[in-house]
Amino acid sequence: MMLNASIVNELKAVVGKNYVMTDQEDMVAYSMDATVFSHLPEAVVQPANRDEVVEVVKIANRYNLPLTGRGAATGMSGGAIPLKGGIVIELTRLNRIRKFDVVNKFAVVEPGVIPIDFATQAAKEGLLYPPDPSTIREATLGGTVAECAGGPRGVKYGITRNYVLSLEVVLPDGSVVETGNTVDGDMSGPDWTMLFTGSEGTLALITAITLKLVPIPETKKTMLAVYNRLEDAAKTVSVTMSGGIVPTTLELMDKHCIVAVENYLKIGLPVNAAGILVIEVDGVASTVEENTKRVSEICKECGASEVKIAQTALEAEKLWQARRAIGRAYGQYAPCKYAEDATVPRTLIPALVGKCVEIQNKYDVPIFICGHAGDGNLHPAILFDPRNKEVTARADKALEELHIETLKLGGTLSGEHGIGFAKAPYLRAETGEIGFKLGREIKDTVDPKGFVNPGKLFFYEGELH
Numbered sequence: 001m002m003l004n005a006s007i008v009n010e011l012k013a014v015v016g017k018n019y020v021m022t023d024q025e026d027m028v029a030y031s032m033d034a035t036v037f038s039h040l041p042e043a044v045v046q047p048a049n050r051d052e053v054v055e056v057v058k059i060a061n062r063y064n065l066p067l068t069g070r071g072a073a074t075g076m077s078g079g080a081i082p083l084k085g086g087i088v089i090e091l092t093r094l095n096r097i098r099k100f101d102v103v104n105k106f107a108v109v110e111p112g113v114i115p116i117d118f119a120t121q122a123a124k125e126g127l128l129y130p131p132d133p134s135t136i137r138e139a140t141l142g143g144t145v146a147e148c149a150g151g152p153r154g155v156k157y158g159i160t161r162n163y164v165l166s167l168e169v170v171l172p173d174g175s176v177v178e179t180g181n182t183v184d185g186d187m188s189g190p191d192w193t194m195l196f197t198g199s200e201g202t203l204a205l206i207t208a209i210t211l212k213l214v215p216i217p218e219t220k221k222t223m224l225a226v227y228n229r230l231e232d233a234a235k236t237v238s239v240t241m242s243g244g245i246v247p248t249t250l251e252l253m254d255k256h257c258i259v260a261v262e263n264y265l266k267i268g269l270p271v272n273a274a275g276i277l278v279i280e281v282d283g284v285a286s287t288v289e290e291n292t293k294r295v296s297e298i299c300k301e302c303g304a305s306e307v308k309i310a311q312t313a314l315e316a317e318k319l320w321q322a323r324r325a326i327g328r329a330y331g332q333y334a335p336c337k338y339a340e341d342a343t344v345p346r347t348l349i350p351a352l353v354g355k356c357v358e359i360q361n362k363y364d365v366p367i368f369i370c371g372h373a374g375d376g377n378l379h380p381a382i383l384f385d386p387r388n389k390e391v392t393a394r395a396d397k398a399l400e401e402l403h404i405e406t407l408k409l410g411g412t413l414s415g416e417h418g419i420g421f422a423k424a425p426y427l428r429a430e431t432g433e434i435g436f437k438l439g440r441e442i443k444d445t446v447d448p449k450g451f452v453n454p455g456k457l458f459f460y461e462g463e464l465h
Contacts, residue, residue, distance in 0.1 A: 003042040003086065007063055011045050011087075014055040019046040019093070030088045033073040033080045035422055036336045036386065041068065041082040048093045050168065050176065050207040057205065058174035060087055060451060068453050069201040071111060071140030075147060076339050077420030079200045083455035091142055094207060100125055105213045106165055106182050111142020111206045118211075127213040130157035133416065134324055142206045148198035150416035152249040152323070155241075155374030156282075157214070159416060161197050168208035169196055172447040182210055195442075200418050201453040203446045220248065220282035221292040222316035224308045225299040226273045230254050230357070230369070232303030233275035234350040237373040240279075240298050241346045245291050250374025251278040251323050252349075257370045260329035261322050269322055270306075277304075277373070278319050326370050333366065334383035338399045341423075342406040343377040343415030355405045356380045363398040365391065377415035404429070404465070424460030 012020045021030075021044040032038035042065075047053045060067040066086030073080045082088050095112035102125050109118060115136045119129045132151035133144060143149075145167070150159035166180030180193035196204055227233040237250055253261070254275050262269040270276065277299065281291045296307045310316035330337055344352045353369060356378070360367040371378035380402060384395035403413060403426045413423045413430055428436040439458035443450070455461055 003063075003065060007059065007065070008043060010059050011043065011056065014059070015045055015047050015052050019048070020044070030070070030073075030090070031081065033075045033078060034339075035076060035078050035081070035420075036338075037078050037081055037422065039081050039083050040085065041088040042085050044088045044090060046090045046093050050094075050170065053089070053091070053094075053170050053205055053207055054174050054176065056087070056089055057170050057172065061172060061174060061449065064449055064451055066451050066454050069146070069205045071143035071146075072114075072135070072138050074135040074139045075143065075420065076341065076417040076422075077147075077200075077414070078422040079147065079418050079420035079453070079456060080143075081421070083421060086451070089205065091205070091207075092140060094142075097121060098208070101182070102127065104182065105215075106210055107213060108208060108210050109141055110208055111140055111145070113141045115139055115141055115144060122213055123216065126216055128216045129163065129211060129213055131160045131163060134327060141209060141211075145197055145206060145209055146199065146201050147418040148416060150372060150375070150377060152251050152280075152372055154372055154377065154416075155250050156246050156248045161194060163212045164193055164197050164209060165212050166210040167193050167196050167206055169204035169206050171204050172449065172452045176207075177204075180210065198418070200420060200456060202443060202456050202459075203452070205452075217282035218284050219288050220280055221288050222278070222280045222310040222319055223292065223296065224310075224319055225277040225279060225296075225304040226270050226306040226308075227275045227277075227303060228273065228305050229303060230275040230353060231350055233277050234353040234373070236277060236299050236302040236304065237349045238347045239302055240295060241374065243294070243298060245281075245294055245298075247279050247291070247295060247374060248282045249278065249280040250372070252276075252353075252369065252371055252373035252378070253278070253323065253326070254369040256366060256368040257326050257329070260332060260368065261325050263332060264329040265322060265325055267318050267322060273305075278323050280316075323370075326368070330368065330381060330383060334385050336384055336386050338382040338384075338395065339417070340380050340382070340399070340402060341377070341414045341417035342380060342402060342411060343375075344406060344409045344411035346374070346376045348409050348411070349373050349376060349378070351409055352378055352406065352411070355409075356402065359398050359401050359405070362401075363394040365395050365398050367398070372415070375415070376411070419457050421456050421460050424457060425462055426465050427457065427460070429465045
């Protein structure tokens with residue numbers, strides 16, 4: 001059914017006329033995320049609380065209108081794109097931090113809270129929220145839970161799913177369910193919290209999240225290891241992780257990334273290097289000193305030409321500024337990119353880096369290699385200009401081969417960016433026929449009409465690999 005004036009008036013009656021948009025320019029603004037894709041919705045609705053979310057969901061259900069949840073739309077797999085039109089329900093007005101429990105180390109937040117704001121507030125309480133995706137200043141916590149985001153600290157602390165204790169979600173029929181608990185997150189029976197975490201808005205809309213917090217470490221050290229060969233940097237990752245030391249972060253940047261960021265920021269990065277690692281260790285002072293020394297030795301044993309240890313907080317921040325700027329720096333080289341999320345066992349990082357280089361040479365497209373190498377999660381970015389059809393075709397072939405080679409290495413299509421519809425053609429190749437069928441059955445059970453974020457994950461409508 002098409003969205004008509006009567007339905008628009010129903011939506012306005014729920015959230016107020018100022019929070020329902022139907023103008024063409026607004027539809028264009030809400031048609032895209034951080035990918036190269038877009039599709040126009042018919043209306044955008046901005047509820048302010050759970051009860052309004054419930055009523056909007058009921059309206060969409062009643063008229064069988066596609067309903068796509070959206071936070072800040074910083075996603076990299078097309079998850080927030082309204083493929084079937086219909087209603088975009090934006091949850092950024094649900095932006096309260098409801099509770100901090102310092103003693104039991106948890107907090108209750110709404111999905112529209114910005115991760116950096118939450119982390120800053122937690123730090124004031126002496127607590128750390130470890131997940132730190134590159135969009136920490138722009139994303140929403142609801143989006144990071146929906147995508148199960150990670151970040152540099154995933155090496156030591158894990159990713160979003162390791163910190164979600166419970167969820168309040170609105171199901172496709174408008175009913176509300178609370179999962180998990182504030183103790184350890186485990187439910188009696190199946191873990192429904194984990195069912196919704198990472199489900200990319202295809203099963204329900206998140207209206208509240210209970211997150212686990214940990215004590216802030218006593219101290220930390222940040223270092224930069226410089227390599228003349230990218231393969232030596234990749235080898236350092238596997239050697240370090242097999243040596244009994246678990247750094248907080250182990251971030252890889254290849255020459256493409258180094259030069260791009262230096263041209264963008266001009267902060268003195270070693271532009272002649274083939275690769276660098278940004279490494280951080282944290283904990284109690286004595287252990288940090290010991291681990292810093294040992295990691296530095298491993299870097300040199302693996303071929304690092306230089307290892308610099310940041311002596312001040314400002315020096316450390318410059319290194320992280322470089323890592324966080326990669327995405328913005330890409331724009332100097334091409335207007336579009338496929339920002340991938342290939343993740344393999346840590347010991348196979350050298351093999352994955354090698355495959356990226358092979359694919360780059362084979363298809364003659366630039367692949368900028370960076371990522372959270374310490375937990376096997378790389379973000380190779382294939383850069384191209386979509387106005388050049390021949391280059392775009394080669395970029396598409398490079399992307400396909402990258403997905404297939406990742407799976408051949410025993411990896412996964414997504415370490416944190418999600419599947420959405422951008423990677424959905426390859427999902428069956430990862431899950432197998434039975435796993436793919438099970439995914440469809442779960443969706444059919446929770447959302448029998450299939451109107452919540454349609455066309456994503458297991459319900460991609462194109463050709464499957």
